[in-house]
Amino acid sequence: MSRILVVDDESSIRLLYSHELADEGHEVVTSANAAEAVEKLKKDDFDLILLDIKLKNESGLDLLQRIVKERHNLPVILCTAYSCYKDDFSAWLADGYVVKSSDLTELKHEIRRVLEKKGTRNTKKGR
């Protein structure tokens, strides 16, 4: 079981993700904006962040940079409606990139992949 922080300005997406990921056995915490997310990151530990690139009036990429800077171990998967940011320089900082779709198969797959990678890294670290 992992703790996942979903940062998205749309409440319906937050609802969908939290229910779907809970079904997958994850503990999901949601944030509607960057400030709230930062607050929650300070209070709790998370295994993974699902981050929307286009938040209301702010860029998810700015938040991504901040997270990478402060919590460089925390994996981030970018979730966006655009496929074109994938090759964006800033987007390379993220561990995964998923184009939003109502079919969450790809997202779930990506979460598994990233968490596994994290697990391996932690194991290596622990060792």
Added chain:
Amino acid sequence: MAIVDNYTLLSSAVRIANAVNLSHTDRLESLTRFLNKALLLRSTTIYLLDAEKRVLSLRITGTTGGGALDCCIPLGAGGAGLCALRRETVFLETGALHSDEVRVGDDGRTFCLPVLYGKGVLGVLSLEVATDSPFIASPPAILKDILVEIAGLVRSMEVTERSDRRIRHLLTLNELSKVLHQELPFSSLLPFVLKVSHEFTDSSCTVLRIFSHDGVESKVFKACARKHRPHLRSLLEIEKECSERILATGTPLLTVDVVADEDLPPSYVCVPLHLDSFTLGAMTFFGKTERNGVRRNFDEEERELFAGMANLIVTSLVGARNHERMTMLAAENDRKLKELSLLYRLSNAMHSTIRINKLIHLNLTALVSGPYPLFERAMLFLVNKRSGVMQGMLGVTAEADNEGHHAPEEDSGDLYTPWEISDEEMERRQGSEFCLMVRGTRLPLDKTLNIPSRAVLDKRLILEDGTARRTDPQGGFTDKFRLSSFASVPLIAKGEAVAVVTVDNPVSGKKITLDDLRFLQLFANQAGMAMENSMLYNRIEDANREFMEIRQRLLHGERLATLGESAASIAHDLKGPLVSIGGLARRLLRKETHGSTEWRYAETIVRESDRLGKMLGDILFFSKKTTICYTDCPLKAIVEESLDVVSGFLEENGIRVKKRFSTSPLQVLGDFQQLKQVCINLFSNAGDAMVHGGTLSISLSSAVLDGRPAASIKVRDTGGGIPEEILPNIFNAFYTTKEGGTGLGLPIVHRIVTNHGGRIQVGNRPGIGAEFRITLPTHP
């Protein structure tokens, strides 16, 4: 009769001298008779000196034989001559008198008394006295007074004579001016002037010389009395010499007492023909002869007369020349008017239309019609350099035009009326026999074969005057149109001879003049320009049409681009809710019993949201600049994966997939996902075209693109092809003919392919199907 007293003598003499009803000569004669009687003399004579004061040339006596007679007593000869020379009374024995002196007896004496006037001598009064006369020793003293009377009389006679001569001269000039006041061409005026001048004077030989000037050669006209014709050469030599002097000095010249071996006239006068300060020529009059051994020369008065005549002659010459110039100018004016009229017509023609056919008609007709038709026939051939022939287009004749409706005649107002030709008229002319003959003629474009070719290839006007006809190796052209003397001129448009016009005058056989040629050249320039204009105009019209189409397309594109931008923003905002709708519906789908009504509702929501999601994805892809993530892309894998995506849809529509891959693995460097997108879009499009089944053929092969190794993907369907009218637009964004399509499928394909440095070609087989061939460089 006794000797009368002095008083009676004098009073009688005065009375006689003043007898106004008598002529001067008669009075002198009467006086001699009176003196002879009154003084009981044997004879009484009055001798008068000639004008040149060299001889006593006239004797008047009332005593013997009577009357006035010519004589010639040189100064110093005999009694009278000696008296005139010495200006004093001379006594002489009668026997010693000059032969011309009057004598009655052989003995006796003769007194000669000078008739003086001031210091000059006018003549001599000669008295012959018998030996028994009371005056044998000396003449009576009263004669001194009588001599004064005689002098007055002689003087008065001289004055009268001179004034008579003056009047005669004036009359001569008047007559001359009347005669010269005739309208004669300059060339025939000169001989006429000479003839008249010769007749009006006592000249025995008259020469008129016009000096050379302004390139005019020196001309000499002469009239000569028969008597002097043998000496004409000598006279002309003299004339030439004095004319030259006149040309230098400009003043009249009088020469007297010419001494020569030949019997030449003793004097001549040479007068200049002055025009302002310019000496046009000279006239020389030879004349006066010897009479009774007395030389008679031209005198100053005659010189003046001739000078006056010269002035009259110059005036008449100038008049004639001006007249001639005026005539010439009038003719020139006439010609200019003719040219102007034609040029006006041409210019009218040029501006009246841009239809090349009509232009040709108007221009060509201008040559053979109007108040001053220039030629009788004109034909036009269009040049086709590529096929090397000249095709006859139009032939017009002057006769045909006269039958026509317009041809403005003579009325100068018509010069300014616009010139129009109706389509019916054009058609009528094209049906004329001559025109049909021209239209049925094709000439090889070879300058060795015909004159029009030479005009075209040398780009210049050529006049054929008929002499070279025999040497025309291909008589076809000249024979067919019975051309003998004709001219061909090329019509030059944009530096190229586009047509050639040939003109001639077969009916009248009138020669083509230099002026005609000059005008023909003018015509050719105008007509060439008109044709050039017309061609340019047509090109501009084409360009304009094209421009309007492009503008229309651009406007459309611009609208679409604006639309696209807002669409992208909307698409993004729609995507979020759509994802959650679809996602939540999926959750419902999982929870509901498969096949239940709720399940079907949820399933529909999922399917429709997926479809919308794909459309939004396309819009978002197209509206953002994409970068390529280069990886090695095996084309086979791309095709297979793409087929996986669309296979369900293809199967549903009963579409068979035929694959033909090259044996060697094909690989390009590119963005796997984007290339997959290309294939998915192409396969979906093909599927959309074959809703009632068909075959989708996919082949992969190696290729070459711009000389570099490449690979190509060919996608062919049997969906009936793309309608021709939409073919140019298939790659334009948002252009769609499909219900529910975004119009982005092919534009995305196009963008991805071009971004990869590749090329896309469409092979359309209407009624059968379409083929898209994508060629991608293996290393972009």
